[in-house]
Every structure is written in structure tokens, then in C-alpha cells.
Amino acid sequence: MALAPSLQDEALQTIVARAYGGGRRQDYLAFNAVFEGVMQASLGMLVGGDDEPMLALVDGAFRLVEAEGPDAVLKIVAALFLDLSGNRDLRLWVEGRCPEVLALVPQADFLAAERGGQAERVAVISSVLDGIREKGLSQKIGQLARDDLGLVDQNLRRLGFAKRVHDILHTVQTSSYAELGPLLASDTALTFETVSKIRMHVWSLKLALGQLEEHLAAAVDVDRAWVEDFKEAIGQIEKGQADPEALREGLFTLRGILRMQLIAYDQQIVAAADRIPFNDVLKFLQDNAKLEIFSSPTALQALDAASHELVNLDLVLRQTLALHRYWQGVDAELWLLERELEASEPSRAMLKAHWSTLSRALDTLRRTAPDMWDANMDSARLYVDESLAAAAPGAAVSALRTFVRIGRLQFFGVDKAVLDQCNRISALRRPIEELLKET
The missing domain is CATH 1.20.120 (Four Helix Bundle (Hemerythrin (Met), subunit A))
Incomplete structure (x- = not known):
């Protein structure tokens, strides 16, 4: 039987409190669902309501779970890991403290969930920005902000x-x-x-x-x-x-x-x-945390959660943009390969050279972004390798043309991922513009 980790771990409690500490009713309900699944009773009955700071709720909930024994501890860690499948901080904690749970969320699923979580990150940040406006703090925003x-x-x-x-x-x-x-x-x-x-x-x-x-x-x-x-x-x-x-x-x-x-x-x-410049929004949130009106633990928790989500929002966006730039390099090589394939008699040596360059780049992409990898690429690559090894030149040309088509579709998928993230991030305009209108 696996050894259960301690839930009285400050790093774990901070991670969970940030994940569910956005200050919205739905955040409380999400954590309550995880807790109830293990304890068969609600947070409201055993710990506290949604007006309590999330860090205090997490600490109280974890103490009750730990009192139930190691099975309950492993159960709630697994439940949190599944519910927060795109949370990078929790994944790193699980890798170090409870690795037997890691298999519940494969790397590709984690990366997909992390990218897919951008809309929720924007929602948390927007909610906190709206709260700043509703508290009448817009007039206190300095010119620099x-x-x-x-x-x-x-x-x-x-x-x-x-x-x-x-x-x-x-x-x-x-x-x-x-x-x-x-x-x-x-x-x-x-x-x-x-x-x-x-x-x-x-x-x-x-x-x-x-x-x-x-x-x-x-x-x-x-x-x-x-x-x-x-x-x-x-x-x-x-x-x-x-x-x-x-x-x-x-x-x-x-x-x-x-x-x-x-x-x-x-x-x-x-x-x-x-x-x-996401750092400017981060500084704005951190400066608001110093104001007396945000001195309550619940308000500070929401600001901390929004600040952390902003860092993650920026991180995931830049990872996706870097992936897009890498794929642009692959696409440029596909164009060169395609031009060679259009020749009346394509050079076998040139085809092999282009394929060697592409293969190295594709190995990197498959390893670093498995969530954005189409399984059809593997069979298409195998077909090209076999065709280039065979004597018949026509088979290699046909295999490479098929691969170019599949590779382009893969790049379109990455392009769409960038567009989807940009669309979600654009939703930040609304709360920022409303803040600026009232200054």
C-alpha cells in the first residue's frame, strides 16, 4: 500500500487555496464537491461557509480528512489531482510527494487541461477586477496604473x-x-x-x-x-x-x-x-492588496488567486506561442519539401535531406507537446521512412505528399490553439475597460 503524504503541508494547502480561492461561489462549490466525495458530508456542515477564507477552509478540511486515515488522504489527493488536472503547481507537488497518483492524469492530458484552463483563469481575474471596481477603488488608481x-x-x-x-x-x-x-x-x-x-x-x-x-x-x-x-x-x-x-x-x-x-x-x-504586458496587471493587483479595504483574509485570498492565475495565464500563452513559432519553422521546411516534390524528377538525396531535418524537429514537438500531436503523424512518418528505404522512387514521393498534407493539418491545429487562447484572453478587455472608464 502506498504511503499517504501529510496534508499539513504548507505548499499543498497554498496550491489548493489558490486554485479554489477566487472568491466566487462556484469556487467554494467546486472544493466542496471534492471534499464531499471523500467525507460524504459538506464543507458547510463540517468546516465553514463560503464567507470563510479558502486557506482556512482547506486547512480545516484537510485536518478532518487526515483524521479518517491514510486511505482518505490518498483519496482526496487523487480527487484534487483529477479536479485540478491542468494545475502545474499541484502536478509538481504530486510528482514529489505522491507519485503513485500521477498516472491518473497522463502528461498529454495535463497539457491539454492546462491550455484549456485559460478561459477559467480569465474568469477568475475578471471577477477580481470587477470587485476592485465595485469597491469604488477606480478613483484611487494613479496615473501610472x-x-x-x-x-x-x-x-x-x-x-x-x-x-x-x-x-x-x-x-x-x-x-x-x-x-x-x-x-x-x-x-x-x-x-x-x-x-x-x-x-x-x-x-x-x-x-x-x-x-x-x-x-x-x-x-x-x-x-x-x-x-x-x-x-x-x-x-x-x-x-x-x-x-x-x-x-x-x-x-x-x-x-x-x-x-x-x-x-x-x-x-x-x-x-x-x-x-x-501581463506584469503590469499583476503589479496592479499586488498594489491593491496593500490597500486597507483589502485587509480581510477573504479579499486578500482572492487577489492572491487572481495574481497567481495571471502568472499562469501568461506562462501558458507563451508556451503556446513558442510551440506555434516552432511549427512555423516546420511549415517552412514543408514548403521547401513541397517545391522539391513538384519537380518533374524529385532528387532523392534532397528528399532525404528535407526529411532528416523534419524528423529531428518532429521528435522535439512530439516530446514537448504531446497534447498537440496527431496520432496520424506517427503512421505517416513510418510510411515515409519505409518508402525512402525502398527502391521505388514513386512510393517515397507519394508518402511525402501525404505527410505534407497531414503536417499542414497539424499546424492548422496549433494555429487554432493560439487563436482560441487569444479569443479567451481578449475577454479581459471588458473588466479593464470598465475600470478605466471610471477613473
Whole structure:
């Protein structure tokens, strides 16, 4: 039987108190559910209500659990580990003090939960910022703090702007262009079905054009020249209902716009996210903790929890951005490989060289981000290795083309993860703007 760790561990109690100490009713209920699952009784009955500081509740709950014996201790550690599966601090504690529980949450599941927890981190921080505003502290914010929060808001605005343009273009890419793209083939026949499809997507493209024009009109220092090209492409596609050449010309132009602008706005999103000065918000929270109005243990606990979540928010975002940058390097190598594959007689030596470079990078990605790894990559890599080892050159070319397609899908998945995180973080604009409005 595994040796139960002591629950009278200051590090463990601090970790748990921070995790459930955001000051919201739902935080108390979440900890209560874990406690009740072990003790078959509620916190309210045995320890205290949600008006008590979370650190005091955790200490009281742990004393009762420990009195029940080692089985109960292991049970609550396991329950906490599962409930807080994306909590890095708790995982490190479990690794050192209760490693037999570690297998309950594999590394890939932990990383996925840690990334997926960004929305909850934003919710905790937002709740505390709202509390600061509701306590009437907005008027006490100094000019330096206003400037700091204003800079955060500015970068969140940039993030939201770039993401909105990217979303519109991505919708065009995955809907209208995905449907009409095959019509680029030179043997396209303008059947009744084809013309109906073109007409439907012309309407969708015009709607997207209107959204782009409206969104870009409110921005300054933004390149809008490509929007005119977008409009001309729609016109050519519309003419394509009767003219196959005009259709192909319009689709070719649209494809070029999507390739260029999606990359450009993807880079803007990453740059804006990278420039958000989370440390300024952290300092703001820490400065508020020094005010007399926050002298109560419960209020201080909420500020501490929000500060800690802000650090984690920044950490997870930067990990995801670093993963995205690494994948950009892999994608660049995929483009070089693809160009070689387009040759009439691809060089086997060059194919092997590109594959060797890719394999080393992919090994690193598989090891460092298993939660963002598609299992199809493993079978595709094996197929390439076997094909390159065989004598037939055609098999290697086919295997590498398949891998390029799967690799691109994997990169799109990482790209989506960045966009999802940016979307969640953008929600911080609301409480920050409301604070600034009242200063």
C-alpha cells in the first residue's frame, strides 16, 4: 500500500487555496464537491461557509480528512489531482510527494487541461477586477496604473482586431474557397449545379467583403489595398457564371489573397499577444492588496488567486506561442519539401535531406507537446521512412505528399490553439475597460 503524504503541508494547502480561492461561489462549490466525495458530508456542515477564507477552509478540511486515515488522504489527493488536472503547481507537488497518483492524469492530458484552463483563469481575474471596481477603488488608481492598464487594453484591442480579420478570411478559406477551389481545373464545365454553387458563394463572399470593409474602416495605419483585389476577385468569380476563364482568374486571385493575408494576420495576432504586458496587471493587483479595504483574509485570498492565475495565464500563452513559432519553422521546411516534390524528377538525396531535418524537429514537438500531436503523424512518418528505404522512387514521393498534407493539418491545429487562447484572453478587455472608464 502506498504511503499517504501529510496534508499539513504548507505548499499543498497554498496550491489548493489558490486554485479554489477566487472568491466566487462556484469556487467554494467546486472544493466542496471534492471534499464531499471523500467525507460524504459538506464543507458547510463540517468546516465553514463560503464567507470563510479558502486557506482556512482547506486547512480545516484537510485536518478532518487526515483524521479518517491514510486511505482518505490518498483519496482526496487523487480527487484534487483529477479536479485540478491542468494545475502545474499541484502536478509538481504530486510528482514529489505522491507519485503513485500521477498516472491518473497522463502528461498529454495535463497539457491539454492546462491550455484549456485559460478561459477559467480569465474568469477568475475578471471577477477580481470587477470587485476592485465595485469597491469604488477606480478613483484611487494613479496615473501610472492607468497608463499600465491602458497599454494592456491597447494590445488586447490589437489582438481582437487582427483576430476578427483572420476569422473572416478563415471562414472564406474553409467555406467559399474550399467549395469553389476545385473549379480551378481547366476542364471545369459550367453545369446548372456549378452555376448555382457559384451564385451562392458570390453572395457569401460579398457578405465577407462588407464585414472586412466595415472592420478595417475603423482602423488606422492598416493596409487596405488588398481589399480592392478581394472585391475584383469576387467580380471575376461572379462573371464566372458564364465565363470559365473569368472564374479561374477570380479564384486564382482569391487564393493568393488568402495565402498572403492569413499569414500576415496570423503574425499580427501572435505579435499582439506577445506584447500584452501581463506584469503590469499583476503589479496592479499586488498594489491593491496593500490597500486597507483589502485587509480581510477573504479579499486578500482572492487577489492572491487572481495574481497567481495571471502568472499562469501568461506562462501558458507563451508556451503556446513558442510551440506555434516552432511549427512555423516546420511549415517552412514543408514548403521547401513541397517545391522539391513538384519537380518533374524529385532528387532523392534532397528528399532525404528535407526529411532528416523534419524528423529531428518532429521528435522535439512530439516530446514537448504531446497534447498537440496527431496520432496520424506517427503512421505517416513510418510510411515515409519505409518508402525512402525502398527502391521505388514513386512510393517515397507519394508518402511525402501525404505527410505534407497531414503536417499542414497539424499546424492548422496549433494555429487554432493560439487563436482560441487569444479569443479567451481578449475577454479581459471588458473588466479593464470598465475600470478605466471610471477613473
